[in-house]
Amino acid sequence: MTGTSPAVVAASKLGLTFQTNDGPVQALSNVDLTIGKGEFVSFIGPSGCGKTTLLRVIADLEKPTSGTISVNGMTAEQAREKRAYGYVFQAAALFPWRTIERNVGLPLEIMGLSKAEQGERIKRTLDLVNLSGFEKKYPWQLSGGMQQRASIARALAFDADLLLMDEPFGALDEIVRDHLNEQLLELWGRTNKTICFVTHSIPEAVYLSTRIVVMSPRPGRVSDIIESTLPRERPLDIRETPEFLAIAARVRDGLRAGHSYDD
């Protein structure tokens, strides 16, 4: 918890049970979590632990079956209607028939911004993700990493204070991923956004986050929350420091503890 700053996301006794053909599946159970403004929170855990589901509940893409969730002090649905967050999916999910600038402009078009305002914001956000000069390109003309950067630009374009990212770099190779992690941190530092970041990479979670939420499956739940002691300024080689490794070890222990009864 970050003391006095108002909660951007507050979940209390949150639960979500999916009805499937094989009977009910408890994707989330009893999740209590408060995320303050400007935090960078990672959700980490094995598949089936509900980390993506939790993100989707915050985004109002899934409805919880028990407990409460509030985003910016509103219900998740109201927050979505107010476009309180930008969502970045596992794949870039760009529309192939739109150029990069028109992809980034999609949410602005939907919000009904003027052409001039759209152009100004597109330019600003493409600058932010270092994609200036690629405005007129179609998605297939860009590499996977650049496509994902374009999708981040699209999520930033309408200036939501909350960024929800669901394994955004999972499909990219490690070199590109390192590079994008660095850029993401820099972007976070400059914009002071609140970021919720789903990943299953321990180094990625530790490198990026101010707080790491360790989750475990069956039922999906929060098994540990680890505060990072790393400074906000993080060069890539911070990953070799003992401090970094100690946090990574704690995360690994947390993951193992959540898994222990499993087999």
Added chain:
Amino acid sequence: MDTFRDKLIPVTSILAGVVVLWYVFAVILNTPFQRDLDRRANETSTFSELIGKTLSQPKPTLPAPHQVAVNFFENTFLRPITSNRSLVYNAWVTLSSTLLGFAFGTALGIIIAVGIVHVATLDRSLMPWIIASQTIPILAVAPMIIVVLGAIGISGLIPKAMISTYLSFFPVTVGMVKGLRSPEIMHLDLMHTYNASRAQTFWKLRVPASVPFLFTSMKVAVAASLVGAIVGELPTGAVAGIGAKLLAGAYYSQSIDIWSALVAGSVVAALLVMVVGIAGRLVDRAMGGRPA
């Protein structure tokens, strides 16, 4: 055009094979009648004379390819296009109702598809009827449409076009239902996170995503439209059109005319499918499609 050269050799060798087989069968099928003629004229033909004669009968059972080619050439290029023996004139008559029916059919198909995708009741109630409509033999329906419309004073182009519409809306409906439902869940979720209205999701996501499906189904629909227009000409006793030429040829045993009308129909069909294909490729390119 690498692909063109790659296709040229296989396609022409098949064509050559077909032509050879065609000549063989022309000789075989025309021989009995030729022997009959010879017997009545008290002639005896050598084998090579017999072959020559079987390939130059005025009303052969199976015309030889060159007879069809000559007839096709004469009726296409040597006649004034206003003549009702001109294949260009007849093809135009059929083409005009094909295009009208195709336009109606495509519009109707799209409208029905939009309804089916957006209204759950229509999905359940309409789809079985649409499928059933295509199991009815068009040859049985065509005369009824023409007679009923004739009784209320509508004749000429419209009834024929309606039969084309009847045949062409179906592939468009099926293709567009699939196309409008083709957006990935992720794209739909994305629109949801923007709190996009249904209309915005429709115009900005579903419609562009359905365009490739539209052109694929339009290729099928345009060929079906042509069949519909030709079928529509058969029961009306139409005086002009490919269908009328086929029927007249059958009445007067002008087998060569039948075959060249058939060739004309195929040429029109090929051109129509090609035009739709080219239009599809241009639209795809304009929408940022990756050059193949």
